[in-house]
Structures are given as C-alpha cells and as structure tokens.
Amino acid sequence: MRGRLVVPLCWLVLVPFAGWAGLRLAGWEPKFVWSQLVSFTPYAAAASLLPLLVALLIRNGPLVVAALLVTGAFAVAVLPRAVPGGNAEAGGPVLRVLAVNLLHSSVLPEDLVDVVRRERPDVLHLLEFTFLMRERVEELGLSRLMPYEVAVPGSDSEGAAIYSRYPLRPAGTQIAAPPFAESPRHLPAVLTAPGGREVDLVAVHACAPSEGWRTACWASSIRALPPAGGRLRVLAGDFNSTLDHAVLRELIATGYRDAADVTGKGLSMTWPYYQQPRLFPKVAIDHVLLDKRIAVRDFQTLRMPRTDHRATLTELVLP
Incomplete structure (x- = not known):
C-alpha cells in the first residue's frame, strides 16, 4: 500500500514546483506574495531535484520526464547567472x-x-543616508578621501548620497516612483572620468514589495x-528585486x-544579514547595472556591520 502511494505523492509534490517554474519563465508577477516569493527561485530550483531523485529511484518513466522538465526549466532561469x-x-x-x-x-x-x-x-553610493551620518563622515574625513559629492540626506530610509574621487555634478532632481511621493528615491549624478x-x-533605492502602498510602489520605482x-x-x-523579477x-x-x-557571481546573496537567524535564506537584491559597453573586471560583496545588506564593490572598465 505504501509503495502505491509513492507515485501519486511525487506527482503532488512536483505540481507546485511546475507552477513556480512556469510563473517564473512566463514573467507574470501577481503582486505581494508572489513578488516576494519569486526572490527565492534559486532555493526552489535546488529543492526541485528531490522529486527528480525519487522518480529516478522508483524508475517511473512519466514522472522522470516531468521532473526533468521542471528541473530543466529552473536551470534555464537560474544557472546562467552562475556562469x-x-x-x-x-x-x-x-x-x-x-x-x-x-x-x-x-x-x-x-x-x-x-x-x-x-x-x-572611486565612486561611493550611500542609501538610507541621514543628516547625522553626513555630519559624522565629514568629521571623519570622507570628503578628503572623496572630495566630490552629490548628497540629499533624509530621515530613516529617504536620504542618499554619491561621493567620488573624480568631478561630480547633480543631474536634476531625485527620481521618485510616480505617484508615490513618500517612496524612497533614486539619486542621479554625472561623473567626469579621467x-x-x-x-x-544613479544611486538606486527602490521600494520594497511589501504591504500597503509599497506593493504598488515597488514595480513603479524600478x-x-x-x-x-x-x-x-x-x-x-538597493533594487529590492532579484534577477527572478x-x-x-x-530594465x-x-x-x-x-x-x-x-x-x-549572480547567486551572491546580499540580504538580509542583520538580526536574522543564520539559516534564514538570503536573496540577491543589491545590484550594479552597467551599460553593455562597459566591461566588468571584478564584482564582490562585502560585509558591513550593523546593516542587513551586503555592500557591493565592482571594478568597471569604461570603453
């Protein structure tokens, strides 16, 4: 009797994985729950190997084929970012x-x-940059290390700044997600390179896909x-989005x-790291997007004490 239940149970387990992979490849994003859940697609891809393994062990042909299709769909979505x-x-x-x-x-x-x-x-983007933080980093000599700045400090999550070793000028006003005036804002500037x-x-700070008005603000801010x-x-x-969005x-x-x-290094996770259980799954929501004419020499994430995000450090080569 137990043996007879294995196959239907495997099909039952496989169906949610198939739905997940289908939604991810289709790009349809029903708001709130799925817009958060899809961030964990790499974990779902790894877990989808379990029904495939069981199907291979019990040698059920149709189940093996179905599980291979599901795992393959996840592989198409996830593996390229690791190559x-x-x-x-x-x-x-x-x-x-x-x-x-x-x-x-x-x-x-x-x-x-x-x-x-x-x-x-050469360039420093700071998000959630307050007036007090600006005062303190200036006292500690940040402006001597990076003498050019475009800064719009704020309270809590609103402020942003760009510091640079090279000449920098403002590029208009901050970019907000219309019509959400209360949303975090992106800060633009123009750098004159050697x-x-x-x-x-652009120092990016998108809305989070969470409850209330932020649910609608999230996609608009991207x-x-x-x-x-x-x-x-x-x-x-901080794009508050992964490559699965x-x-x-x-964009x-x-x-x-x-x-x-x-x-x-597209599977380098960046959030959340502060005051979270060690085994809590992490996602990659902090990004550096560059014009396709620019080369990337190196990318790494850095631990910063007292913040839930990993910093990103990228070495770019201009054409």
Missing part, C-alpha cells in the same frame, strides 16, 4: 564603485570611512529608472548588464 560571460571589450579608465545600504544610517560612521580607506573606491568622458550615475542608451550609465544600490529583467533588457551576472 561568467557576455563581458564587453573595453580599455578605458577603471572605476571602482562601492554601494552600501546603511539601514537608516545604523552603520557606524568610522566603519564606513574605514571601508573607503581600505577598498579605495580623460574627460562623462558617465551617468520602471522609474532610466533605460540604457545615450551616455554611459551605471545604476548601483520580470520588472528588473525588463536590463534596455541595454544594461548585471555586474554579478557577467562575472558568474
């Missing part, structure tokens, strides 16, 4: 870009300045970001590349 590829050929100036979500500026200012001294970024070439920068084209552009920060893939398809994906 380096698609890098541009570029031989211009090198830019090291560090982006940090400060968790309401909970990161100690001295820790932030120490990281800048140690890693020597040799005189200008590069558009779509508010400028598409690729024209002047070289680098978007770096269709809205982020649509990338305008002519960007994801730095982690290009270097085969």
Whole structure:
C-alpha cells in the first residue's frame, strides 16, 4: 500500500514546483506574495531535484520526464547567472564603485570611512543616508578621501548620497516612483572620468514589495529608472528585486548588464544579514547595472556591520 502511494505523492509534490517554474519563465508577477516569493527561485530550483531523485529511484518513466522538465526549466532561469560571460571589450579608465545600504544610517560612521580607506573606491553610493551620518563622515574625513559629492540626506530610509574621487555634478532632481511621493528615491549624478568622458550615475533605492502602498510602489520605482542608451550609465544600490523579477529583467533588457551576472557571481546573496537567524535564506537584491559597453573586471560583496545588506564593490572598465 505504501509503495502505491509513492507515485501519486511525487506527482503532488512536483505540481507546485511546475507552477513556480512556469510563473517564473512566463514573467507574470501577481503582486505581494508572489513578488516576494519569486526572490527565492534559486532555493526552489535546488529543492526541485528531490522529486527528480525519487522518480529516478522508483524508475517511473512519466514522472522522470516531468521532473526533468521542471528541473530543466529552473536551470534555464537560474544557472546562467552562475556562469561568467557576455563581458564587453573595453580599455578605458577603471572605476571602482562601492554601494552600501546603511539601514537608516545604523552603520557606524568610522566603519564606513574605514571601508573607503581600505577598498579605495572611486565612486561611493550611500542609501538610507541621514543628516547625522553626513555630519559624522565629514568629521571623519570622507570628503578628503572623496572630495566630490552629490548628497540629499533624509530621515530613516529617504536620504542618499554619491561621493567620488573624480568631478561630480547633480543631474536634476531625485527620481521618485510616480505617484508615490513618500517612496524612497533614486539619486542621479554625472561623473567626469579621467580623460574627460562623462558617465551617468544613479544611486538606486527602490521600494520594497511589501504591504500597503509599497506593493504598488515597488514595480513603479524600478520602471522609474532610466533605460540604457545615450551616455554611459551605471545604476548601483538597493533594487529590492532579484534577477527572478520580470520588472528588473525588463530594465536590463534596455541595454544594461548585471555586474554579478557577467562575472558568474549572480547567486551572491546580499540580504538580509542583520538580526536574522543564520539559516534564514538570503536573496540577491543589491545590484550594479552597467551599460553593455562597459566591461566588468571584478564584482564582490562585502560585509558591513550593523546593516542587513551586503555592500557591493565592482571594478568597471569604461570603453
């Protein structure tokens, strides 16, 4: 009797995986629950191997075929980001870009300045940047290390700043997700790189796909970001989206590349790390998107004390 139940139970387990893989490949994103759940697609892909293994052990042909199709669908979605590829050929100036979500500026200012001294970024994107944080990092000498800045401090999660070793100027006002005036905002600036070439920068802070008005704000805040084209552009920060979100893939398809994906590190998880159980599954919501004409020499994530995000450090080569 138990043996007879194995096959129907396997089919029962396989159906949710098939639905997950189908929704992911179709790109349909019903809001709130699925927009959060789809972030964990890499874990679902790994778990989908279990019904395949059982099907192989019991040697049930139809079940093996179905499980292979489901696992294959997940592999199509997930595996490419773990394989380096698609890098541009570029031989211009090198830019090291560090982006940090400060968790309401909970990161100690001295820790932030120490990281800048140690890693020597050319560009620093700071999210959730408060007035007090600005005052403290200035006292600690950040402006001597990175003398150019475009900063709009705020309270809690609203503020942002871009610091640079190279000349920097504002590029209009902050970019908000229409019509959500209370949403986090993206901060644009224009960098003049060595040799005189200008590069558009955006410190990204998208809404989270959570409850209330933020559910609608989430996709809008990604779509508010400028598409690729024209002047070289680098978007770096907290996108609150993974490569399994269709809205982020649509933005990338305008002519960007994801730095982690290009270097085969697209499964480097960045959130949540602070005050969470060690085994709580992590997702990759912090990204560096760059114009496809820009090459990526290196991408890594860095632990920052007192914030739930990993910082991203990317070494880019301009054309």
